[in-house]
């Protein structure tokens with residue numbers, strides 16, 4: 312199928328001119344800035360941030376092996392996802408495909424943007440059912456959201472199946488790789504040039520330990536990135552976020568160490584959880600969390616909550632009956648979890 316970006320850009324955006332910031336008009340360095348109505352007295356943050364975030368994009372480009380022109384930064388991946396709806400979906404007309412169960416924000420932003428959703432099921436093992444997805448595609452389908460490793464199940468989607476969807480769909484395939492650092496694969500960035508309809512979304516919120524900073528990253532062709540850059544708020548990444556992200560990216564050893572520890576802890580936790588009689592299944596995870604099937608999720612959840620341990624009850628999601636989603640914590644936190652579950656198993660409250 313032939314992919315034509317012009318056919319999927321929202322009509323109202325054709326010919327749109329982005330807000331031109333004061334610093335866009337004048338390129339170079341000046342000694343006196345009287346162009347943006349800023350407070351001239353130095354607070355370290357009295358100037359507006361770089362709207363194009365050039366040094367930060369250069370650092371990300373270097374780490375990820377893509378050119379900076381193929382990168383857009385958002386206030387969290389959330390903003391990148393919202394921009395995709397606003398750039399490519401006509402409200403009240405278009406639809407998107409969100410295989411379930413998956414991350415909740417795709418349908419939140421679909422609803423906010425008045426875009427309808429189709430929700431084919433993933434298989435029982437949380438992989439793609441390609442036929443089901445392709446059957447759902449119609450003339451108004453603009454985006455397909457694939458999350459790999461998937462939240463809440465933790466597994467990578469089969470690469471060949473994702474490629475099949477990329478080849479058979481002439482809208483955008485968004486592959487959300489928030490957890491890719493915890494998987495033993497490079498994910499889809501190496502295929503960016505091969506598929507003009509591929510968008511990869513990553514984040515500094517998980518492996519990089521910066522959820523509070525709000526820094527999401529979209530990777531796609533230069534043409535797609537240009538469209539998104541035209542509609543993004545010019546100052547969406549604060550000076551503080553740009554500065555701290557740049558520092559963090561300069562210390563990738565710290566990230567590697569956390570990732571190694573968390574992957575080891577994930578395997579230790581899996582083994583220990585499987586030993587409990589009330590745990591029916593621990594799904595194989597390529598992420599920093601585990602989906603765990605217990606015999607009574609609500610009961611187990613409330614036992615943990617009363618003892619100050621918060622996990623996520625995912626029981627209402629498709630194929631997730633009685634499933635808790637548990638993030639991998641520090642070794643100490645994981646020990647507290649296991650000790651508490653040991654008491655839970657022994658407790659008279661627990662009825663087998």
Ligand SMILES: *Cc1c(COP(=O)(O)O)cnc(C)c1O
Pocket residue numbers: 386387388389390414458462487489513514515516517522525526527
């Ligand atoms: C946690 C998570 C994100 C991260 O979102 P941010 O807005 O970047 O913090 C993105 N996608 C999925 C599937 C997630 O689970």
